[in-house]
Amino acid sequence: MxxxxxxxxxxxxxxxxxxxxxxxxxxxxxxxxxxxEPDRIVGELLQPGGVVALDKLGFKQALEGIDSIPVLGYCVIYNNHQVPIPYPIPHQGRSFHHGxxxxxxxxxxxxxxxxxxxxxxxxxxxxxxxxxxxxxxxxxxxxxxxxxxxxxxxxxxxxxxxxxxxxxxRTCSWFVGLILHDCQLPMHHHGNVILGDDHACILLYQIGENDVRILMDVRGDRPSTSKLPAHIHSHILPYLPKSVQQPLLNALADPDQRLRIMPNTxxxxxxxxxxxxxxxxxxxxxxxxxxxxxxxxxxxxxxxxxxxxxxxxxxxxxxxxxxxxxxxxxxxxxxxxAGTVNTLSMALYDLFSGDNENLKVLRQGCFEYFLQGGECVNGPVGLLSAVTPQPLLLFYHFFAVAFKSIVVLYKQSTHNLLFTTYRALHVLLTACYTLLPTMVMELVPLERILNRGVFIAIVALFALIIAIYTQYR
CATH class of the missing domain: 3.50.50.60 (FAD/NAD(P)-binding domain)
Structure with a gap:
C-alpha cells in the first residue's frame, strides 16, 4: 500500500x-x-516555548481536559535557600500526566x-x-x-x-520517579529544583491537582530497584523540605506504586x-x-x-x-x-550535579547570580523556557555566571592571592569544558570544522574577554 x-x-x-x-x-x-495510554516519568512539563509551538501546530486543545497545571516558572533551592525564577510575562508552561x-x-x-x-x-x-x-x-x-x-x-x-x-x-544519569499525594510544594505552580553540595539534584512539580512528581537523580550504573529505598532514605529524604518528606515516605510504602527508573541520555x-x-x-x-x-x-x-x-x-x-x-x-x-535548549540542559546538569570542587564553586556562583534578579533571572529563564532561544545570550549569561563564581571565590577564600588565582583559573577552565563542547556539537555543523580544538580555544578566549568586560565595565 x-x-x-x-x-x-x-x-x-x-x-x-x-x-x-x-x-x-x-x-x-x-x-x-x-x-x-503510555506510562512514563518524563515528558510531563511543557515549557512556554513548547506551548507556543503546540498552538502554531493547531494542537493547543491537547492541553485541555487532562487535569493539566499552569506552570509559572521555577523555584531553585540551594542549601535550604530559595530563589524564584518566574517565566517572562505573559508566558506559561503546562505540566500533566504524560500519557x-x-x-x-x-x-x-x-x-x-x-x-x-x-x-x-x-x-x-x-x-x-x-x-x-x-x-x-x-x-x-x-x-x-x-x-x-x-x-x-x-x-x-x-x-x-x-x-x-x-x-x-550517552547515558548521563538515571531519574528515579514517584508520584506524591497531599504534598505541599515550596512553590506551587512552579518547577521546584532542589540543589546541594552533598546530594544530586531533585525535581518536584505538579502533574495534577493532587499529584506531584518527584524525580531523583542517580549517577553511575543503572540503580538496583531493591537498593533504591535505602538510597532514598539516606541520600534524598534528609535534603527535602519538611512538607515533602512524609508524602515521599507514603509513596514508598504505597503498594500501588513502584519506583520508576528512566535513563537520562x-x-x-x-x-x-x-x-x-x-x-x-x-x-x-x-x-x-x-x-x-x-x-x-x-x-x-x-x-x-x-x-x-x-x-x-x-x-x-x-x-x-x-x-x-x-x-x-x-x-x-x-x-x-534545539541547540540552545540542549546545551543549557547539559551545562546546567553538570553544574547542578557535579561533585568536584570547581563545579561547586560554579554552582554557588549560579545561585548568587540568580539572587541579583533583573536580567540575571530574565535572561536565563528566557533561554530555559525557549521563549528567547538565542545562543549568544546563553554564551553571555553562562560566562557571566562563571565570573560571578570567581568573584565569590575571591571574597570567600582564606588562601593567599596566588593560590586563589590558580583556583579561579581552574574554575574558568571547568566552565569552558562544561559549556563549549556541547555548544559546538549542537550549534555548529561539525563536518564544517577542520579543527575543533582550535575552534574551542578561540571561543574560550572570546568568552574570557566578554566576561571580563561584563564584570568590570
Missing amino acids: SFDAIVVGAGIAGPPLAAALAREGNSVLLVERDWS RFIQQLRRISKSQQGVQTLQATVKSLSINNDVVTGIITSDSQSFTAPLTFIADGCFSNLRKSALKKLNPP YMRPSAQRSHTRRGTVLMGDAHNQRHPLTGGGMTCALTDVHTLSTELRGVDLRNWEDVHRCLRNWDSQRRST
Whole structure:
C-alpha cells in the first residue's frame, strides 16, 4: 500500500507531524506499536516555548481536559535557600500526566482528514539502492512512501538503519520517579529544583491537582530497584523540605506504586542532509536527545515539527531535490532553539550535579547570580523556557555566571592571592569544558570544522574577554 508519507511513532512528534503533512493534501500513514495510554516519568512539563509551538501546530486543545497545571516558572533551592525564577510575562508552561497528553495528541491527529493510523511494530525500513522506500512490519506487511519520518523515541530501533553514520546516545544519569499525594510544594505552580553540595539534584512539580512528581537523580550504573529505598532514605529524604518528606515516605510504602527508573541520555543531532539515507527523516528523540533536567525535550520536538512542516509547505514529497533543500534549511533553522535548549540542559546538569570542587564553586556562583534578579533571572529563564532561544545570550549569561563564581571565590577564600588565582583559573577552565563542547556539537555543523580544538580555544578566549568586560565595565 502506498502513501505520500509514513510517520513511525505516535508519541510527541508523530501525531502533529502527521496532521501537518495531511493538511497539505498528503496521504499520511501514522504507525504506532501500542495505541494504549503510555506510562512514563518524563515528558510531563511543557515549557512556554513548547506551548507556543503546540498552538502554531493547531494542537493547543491537547492541553485541555487532562487535569493539566499552569506552570509559572521555577523555584531553585540551594542549601535550604530559595530563589524564584518566574517565566517572562505573559508566558506559561503546562505540566500533566504524560500519557493523557499523548492520547490527546493522537485523538486530534486521527481526526485530521488524510491521516490513516495503523497499530503495528515496524520491523525494518525498506531500503533499495541506499534509498528508503517505506517500512516492513513484524507481520510482514509492506507500506511504501517517498518519505518516511522516524519518530519512535529515544529507544528507536530504526535509527541505526536510517543513518549512514550513527551517533549513539550517552547515558548521563538515571531519574528515579514517584508520584506524591497531599504534598505541599515550596512553590506551587512552579518547577521546584532542589540543589546541594552533598546530594544530586531533585525535581518536584505538579502533574495534577493532587499529584506531584518527584524525580531523583542517580549517577553511575543503572540503580538496583531493591537498593533504591535505602538510597532514598539516606541520600534524598534528609535534603527535602519538611512538607515533602512524609508524602515521599507514603509513596514508598504505597503498594500501588513502584519506583520508576528512566535513563537520562544525550545524543547530538545528526546532520539530516548528509548523515541520513535518502527518503527518511529522523524526528524527536530518535534524532536528538538532551538531559531532561530542564524539561526541554517536548519543546524541541514540537518546535522541530513546526519548523519542518513550515519548510515542507507546498513541496512535492516525491521530489527529493526539493525535500533535500528543505531539510538543509530546517537543519540550520532548528539549531537556534534545539541547540540552545540542549546545551543549557547539559551545562546546567553538570553544574547542578557535579561533585568536584570547581563545579561547586560554579554552582554557588549560579545561585548568587540568580539572587541579583533583573536580567540575571530574565535572561536565563528566557533561554530555559525557549521563549528567547538565542545562543549568544546563553554564551553571555553562562560566562557571566562563571565570573560571578570567581568573584565569590575571591571574597570567600582564606588562601593567599596566588593560590586563589590558580583556583579561579581552574574554575574558568571547568566552565569552558562544561559549556563549549556541547555548544559546538549542537550549534555548529561539525563536518564544517577542520579543527575543533582550535575552534574551542578561540571561543574560550572570546568568552574570557566578554566576561571580563561584563564584570568590570
